[in-house]
Amino acid sequence: MKILIVEDEIELLEAISNYLGNSNFICEKAMTLFEAEDKLISFNYDIIILDINLPDGNGIDFLKTVKEQSPETGVLIVSAKNSLEDKLKGLDLGADDYITKPFHLAELNSRINSLIRRKKFEGNNTIKFNEIEIYPDSRTVLIHDKQITLTKKEYHLLLYFITNINKVITKESIAEHLWGDDIEMASNYDFIYTHMVNLRKKIKKNGGTDYFRTMYGLGYKFTDS
Amino acid sequence: MKILIVEDEIELLEAISNYLGNSNFICEKAMTLFEAEDKLISFNYDIIILDINLPDGNGIDFLKTVKEQSPETGVLIVSAKNSLEDKLKGLDLGADDYITKPFHLAELNSRINSLIRRKKFEGNNTIKFNEIEIYPDSRTVLIHDKQITLTKKEYHLLLYFITNINKVITKESIAEHLWGDDIEMASNYDFIYTHMVNLRKKIKKNGGTDYFRTMYGLGYKFTDS
DNA sequence: CTTCGACTATTAAAATTTTCATGTTGTATC
DNA sequence: GATACAACATGAAAATTTTAATAGTCGAAG
The missing domain is CATH 1.10.10.10 (Winged helix-like DNA-binding domain superfamily/Winged helix DNA-binding domain)
Structure with a gap:
């Protein structure tokens, strides 16, 4: 199970990566949209954890790209507390779930698991x-x-x-x-x-x-x- | 079709309300059990969307009240827990359906529609x-x-x-x-x-x-x- | 104002789903 | 076991859905 984490706060990024890495996920990290888009070209991810407030733009556009290129990828949106519009827009555009900052890593983990369950990614899906x-x-x-x-x-x-x-x-x-x-x-x-x-x-x-x-x-x- | 939404996460509450409001439902909102009980006295709802984890108590009790007062009201339980007990208890006490957080609004909508069909509401369904x-x-x-x-x-x-x-x-x-x-x-x-x-x-x-x-x-x- | 490409309309054919009619099998009852 | 009845199997017709092919329409770009 391969996960891409797109998050500009480096401490949070590392925390997530560590936490998930301990659960048998293979994590890759991106701190900017540019980096994320670059990685997306080379690899297919099962899940993308996407902070929508990024230094070089709004993650919503990236979400659109992802859903066009590989609609089977699960996207979990991370957003600051009070951007309801973004949330709705995100879900509209095919995001699979959202989580509001700040959050516990356990919460994130449970969301991911639930996403996996929903997506029926079980193993290699055979x-x-x-x-x-x-x-x-x-x-x-x-x-x-x-x-x-x-x-x-x-x-x-x-x-x-x-x-x-x-x-x-x-x-x-x-x-x-x-x-x-x-x-x-x-x-x-x-x-x-x-x-x-x-x-x-x-x-x-x-x-x-x-x-x-x-x-x-x-x-x-x-x-x- | 009048719907009461009982949910303490304000953003989710708004999201549901907006989404359903766009489909010709008249939505009312409650963020606590107290509010919900208050509204229930004054109005009759066709459907109640009930989060059972609420700040001032467990929604199960409210469900009981609803089913005693107006058994024809459809109740759709929302729960973050994937707990089987809650689900069974809820359905036992007369809830009509159950949905686990997180969920897509489209999913909620389809549950509601299916509930409406099952209930075959008479009178206000022209x-x-x-x-x-x-x-x-x-x-x-x-x-x-x-x-x-x-x-x-x-x-x-x-x-x-x-x-x-x-x-x-x-x-x-x-x-x-x-x-x-x-x-x-x-x-x-x-x-x-x-x-x-x-x-x-x-x-x-x-x-x-x-x-x-x-x-x-x-x-x-x-x-x- | 023309042209081009994308979007929509329309019809017909192909594929799928559902219904229907009839035949067969299993199970309970005597 | 014989019988009766409900459950299941089957093939074919009818209805619906989907695909495909073609024609018409709109709007942006020049």
């Missing part, structure tokens, strides 16, 4: 189950190292099951997970049956095993055993 | 604009008192605009509002053009006025004047 691999970042699915094409619903269905190995998933959960608020379907779950059929078929057609177990009256389970 | 009427409860749209049939996307598109009269809506907002996370579309917004065409066509075909103004380079505006 989900594997036997011959099936999913790369959520690129929305790619491999079976026996060969890429297969899934529709949106099929993909989300598979992802939901593969992150809930061995658990019984009810049709209600599926509906809530894949359709959420759009309760504009008939009161039955016909469409789930259809998508299940299609997904199973597609997996088998591409040389995969059908790990779905139908749990009569309960739902489905994705399992090996 | 949205009118001249000859167009929408009854979200039954997902019904009337033009000149005659019902018309819209697809899901068309419906959400119209609803989004009609609750944001006179405001310029960017294509980015539309995409976020109608598609959310499913950024699985090409990088362009062709599909929005298509849906706009279809919606406009359908409205005109059914005797309605095309209130959509194209704001070149900006987006669209739904307006009378």
Whole structure:
């Protein structure tokens, strides 16, 4: 996990870097926007901690650049106490969270962890189950190292099951997970049956095993055993 | 739709209030439990956004009061803690949903909308604009008192605009509002053009006025004047 | 005032999702 | 075990959404 810290107060910068460095993060430091932009060209960061009040300009512009270049990067904005506009503007422009100075390092750490959780950066972001691999970042699915094409619903269905190995998933959960608020379907779950059929078929057609177990009256389970 | 926001972090409070105020909600603010209880005596709220960590006590007690006095009020709990106990306790006592800090305002908004839909508030859920009427409860749209049939996307598109009269809506907002996370579309917004065409066509075909103004380079505006 | 490029409109086709009709399987009950 | 009923599977049609191709429109730059 690589983090870029953009902060002009050197003591704070070092404090953050030390603190985070102790938690297995790889930290790089920048004290100016210029430096930050320079580093951004060479590397991809998972997270950027961005103070928006910098000597050579406003961090908001940098935020824009970041989000254009690598929208998957999480940005945590650091701002002085009373700049609400900046905060809103930041969130509008895609910042993932904000924190107000002064703050405890523990607080920063918890924000970062929560950000990581939200971003689902878990490890390298690969989900594997036997011959099936999913790369959520690129929305790619491999079976026996060969890429297969899934529709949106099929993909989300598979992802939901593969992150809930061995658990019984009810049709209600599926509906809530894949359709959420759009309760504009008939009161039955016909469409789930259809998508299940299609997904199973597609997996088998591409040389995969059908790990779905139908749990009569309960739902489905994705399992090996 | 009247909302009471109980939150002691003033900047977050303002941010929420502004954000929701832009969506046709009438927001009132309280920074302490005392204030909140006071306001509750005088008014009835459709929804209460309740931070449970407050300077003068725990919001859970207030939740209990609310649910005793006006059980039809929807309560959305906000908590910094990711504590399961609080969550369960809250939901046990009748809270309708739960959101953990920090969160995106868009996320909050979608929770609220989902809450509204779930609660099926009766009475104050007619949205009118001249000859167009929408009854979200039954997902019904009337033009000149005659019902018309819209697809899901068309419906959400119209609803989004009609609750944001006179405001310029960017294509980015539309995409976020109608598609959310499913950024699985090409990088362009062709599909929005298509849906706009279809919606406009359908409205005109059914005797309605095309209130959509194209704001070149900006987006669209739904307006009378 | 013209020109050019970016933005928007429109239609048609392709892909996906949902519905529908029908057949099959599992489970409880007798 | 036989039966009945609900749950599930399946294929195909219908509806919707998305893509693609083409045409029209606006506004800035010269």
